[in-house]
Amino acid sequence: MRAVRLEATGELHLREVERPSPGAGELLVRIEACGICGTDRHLFHGEFPARPPVTLGHEFTGIVEKVGTGVSDFREGMRITVDPNIACGRCPQCQRGKINLCENLRAIGIQKDGGFAEHVAVPEKQAFALPDDLDPIHGAFCEPLACCLHGIDLAKIETGSSVIVLGGGVIGLLVVQLARLAGATDVVLVTRSADKRRLGETLGATASIDPGGSGFPQSLISRDGLLPGGADVVIECAGVRETVEQAPSLARSGGAVVILGVMPQGAKVSMEPFDLLFREISLISSFINPFTHRRAADLISSGAIKVEPLISRRIGLGEAVEAISNPARPGEIRALVLPSLG
Ligand SMILES: [Zn+2]
Ligand SMILES: [Zn+2]
Numbered sequence: 001m002r003a004v005r006l007e008a009t010g011e012l013h014l015r016e017v018e019r020p021s022p023g024a025g026e027l028l029v030r031i032e033a034c035g036i037c038g039t040d041r042h043l044f045h046g047e048f049p050a051r052p053p054v055t056l057g058h059e060f061t062g063i064v065e066k067v068g069t070g071v072s073d074f075r076e077g078m079r080i081t082v083d084p085n086i087a088c089g090r091c092p093q094c095q096r097g098k099i100n101l102c103e104n105l106r107a108i109g110i111q112k113d114g115g116f117a118e119h120v121a122v123p124e125k126q127a128f129a130l131p132d133d134l135d136p137i138h139g140a141f142c143e144p145l146a147c148c149l150h151g152i153d154l155a156k157i158e159t160g161s162s163v164i165v166l167g168g169g170v171i172g173l174l175v176v177q178l179a180r181l182a183g184a185t186d187v188v189l190v191t192r193s194a195d196k197r198r199l200g201e202t203l204g205a206t207a208s209i210d211p212g213g214s215g216f217p218q219s220l221i222s223r224d225g226l227l228p229g230g231a232d233v234v235i236e237c238a239g240v241r242e243t244v245e246q247a248p249s250l251a252r253s254g255g256a257v258v259i260l261g262v263m264p265q266g267a268k269v270s271m272e273p274f275d276l277l278f279r280e281i282s283l284i285s286s287f288i289n290p291f292t293h294r295r296a297a298d299l300i301s302s303g304a305i306k307v308e309p310l311i312s313r314r315i316g317l318g319e320a321v322e323a324i325s326n327p328a329r330p331g332e333i334r335a336l337v338l339p340s341l342g
Helices: 040-046 138-155 169-183 194-202 241-250 273-278 293-301 317-325
Strands: 002-008 011-016 026-035 060-067 079-082 119-123 128-129 162-166 186-189 207-209 231-236 250-258 282-285 310-315 334-337
Touching: 011 317, 026 138, 026 282, 040 317, 079 138, 079 241, 079 293, 119 186, 128 293, 138 169, 138 231, 138 250, 138 293, 162 169, 162 241, 169 186, 169 194, 169 231, 186 194, 186 334, 194 207, 241 250, 241 273, 250 317, 310 317, 317 334
Parallel strands: 162 186, 162 231, 186 207, 231 250, 250 282, 310 334
Antiparallel strands: 002 011, 026 060, 026 119, 026 334, 060 079, 079 128
């Protein structure tokens, strides 16, 4: 079968490899779609810890083609989504319930072969069933949505809260929708892209602002701005220095900043601790998806979260190497790799 292999930093190739066979407690999955994530690009550039050689791809959905011995909850033909993050269940962090901080965490598509391939073998305990009538590729959004859900949970958004979302990529546009579902009455999307601002408003943002425009951020937080004094919660979804540095200034006193965007390992930002202290701003970071994958799958299955407008292009495995090793195209939200396309 074909698979997109990271062989070393900067060395990504489409290879012919042996099709995996499901071990005890594993499922062999025929991949229907796998999303290209910023993390895949970080892995390619050596900006995120990796363990090559490995098949990349951690945001995938597919059909169970074969079950290993001892599998009880799945049968051939079922459509599933996979939580790629495998916790050990026994280390001190797992025992505290913090499975995302597991000391032995291994992720499918990062340390273990993933979904940019025709097939992948996954532990049954990482799989979650999806309805048969769901669009076969929408399940590829469960993983990023599950990560956003953890951030939303940590943000403690209440009915009537105000939220500022920084960044109009896939994470920002999922967070806009989740913030509304969580009860926020004001959700302001901040992004330079006019197309993404428009899309954000159709997905539930109550307003959107161009941070490159004159008058920003006064137009947002001044006395006669959209959210005078700032928002209850500011969620950083862009993973870039400027927005991380700006986020605290957009939160009201006593408010919170949630860091969801992934910056390259080793990157630094500057902040003013006096301001954080004097205005008692909580700085919260949210890492991956502890116990949120089932909820994410249900939100997508029910249609409560819209993912179709987030799909910018569908490509085959043959185009995946080029797409991952280059920056996202201008305006692109999510590219999905569909092995059936070649
Ligand atoms: Zn991802
Ligand atoms: Zn553990």
